[in-house]
Amino acid sequence: MASRSAKTGRYVSKATARRNPRTTVTHSGKSSAATGNxxxxxxxxxxxxxxxxxxDTTITEGGA
Structure with a gap:
């Protein structure tokens, strides 16, 4: 599973995701048809x- 920072939009390590659960989104890495914030x-x-x-706590997602 991949984790991404809501603040920077960059992918982060598992350790960083554990330290910052309120500002990190973890997803399966599979593309989603969902779009929005x-x-x-x-x-x-x-x-x-x-x-x-x-x-700083919102991710904008784009559909596939």
């Missing part, structure tokens, strides 16, 4: 306005 904290999709208010 997802909270790194809850894992739920959020609105564009919420993503703009919380850029």
């Amino acid at each position: 997802r909270s790194a904290i809850t894992g739920r999709f959020v609105t564009e306005a919420t993503a703009k208010r919380h850029p």
Whole structure:
């Protein structure tokens, strides 16, 4: 499984993901058809306005 920082968008190590669970999203690496903004904290999709208010804890996902 790959982990990505919500702050930088870069992939991070497993150790970094464990140290920073609120700002790291872990996914299977398989492409998803889902698009939108997802909270790194809850894992739920959020609105564009919420993503703009919380850029350090939101990942923008693109579909395949």
